[in-house]
Amino acid sequence: xxxxxxxxxxxxxxxQTEHLAxxxxxxxxxxxxxxxxxxxxxxxxxxxxxxxxxxxNGWSSVAVDPTREVQVGYYHIKANxxxxxxxxxxxxxxxxxxPSASIxxxxxxxxxxxxxxxxxxx
Numbered sequence: 095x096x097x098x099x100x101x102x103x104x105x106x107x108x109x110q111t112e113h114l115a116x117x118x119x120x121x122x123x124x125x126x127x128x129x130x131x132x133x134x135x136x137x138x139x140x141x142x143x144x145x146x147x148x149x150x151n152g153w154s155s156v157a158v159d160p161t162r163e164v165q166v167g168y169y170h171i172k173a174n175x176x177x178x179x180x181x182x183x184x185x186x187x188x189x190x191x192x193p194s195a196s197i198x199x200x201x202x203x204x205x206x207x208x209x210x211x212x213x214x215x216x
Contacts, residue, residue, distance in 0.1 A: 095202055096169040096183050101194035102161045103141065108191060119187035127171065132182065134170040141166065163194070176201060 105113060127133035141160040146153065158164060169186075173179035179199045188195040205212045 095198075095200050096171060096179070096186070097165055097198040097200065098167040098169070098186070098188055099163050099196045099198065100166050100188075100192050101163045104192040104194050112191065116187060116191045119190070123185060123187055126185075127169070127182065132172050134172060136167070136169040138167040139165055163196075170202075 124136055141164050143158045144155050146155050171182055183197040183199050186197060
């Protein structure tokens with residue numbers, strides 16, 4: 095998984111023309127991943143949301159602070175290893191347009207080792 099993160103509303107500084115160019119480059123990036131059969135899914139994520147947690151007093155629901163670093167999208171990709179996934183992340187247009195951009199690259203656990211339970215996929 096590639097988790098895309100930005101500080102605050104980093105794209106607010108882009109002009110309308112720059113934002114359109116960014117969106118088009120993202121479409122090319124997605125097309126490139128699809129053509130190589132490396133893309134399973136991808137979606138931008140709305141900045142507003144909630145963080146739900148539980149403690150000894152019950153449940154807590156706190157609004158995500160969109161002025162801080164937030165996850166703004168994800169790419170569910172297919173890679174042969176972590177190095178290939180990192181290489182794919184480095185090609186993301188986010189880095190060209192958003193100085194605060196970062197991409198968290200994480201392998202997905204397919205099966206529980208103790209029980210051999212295979213996690214469902216779409």
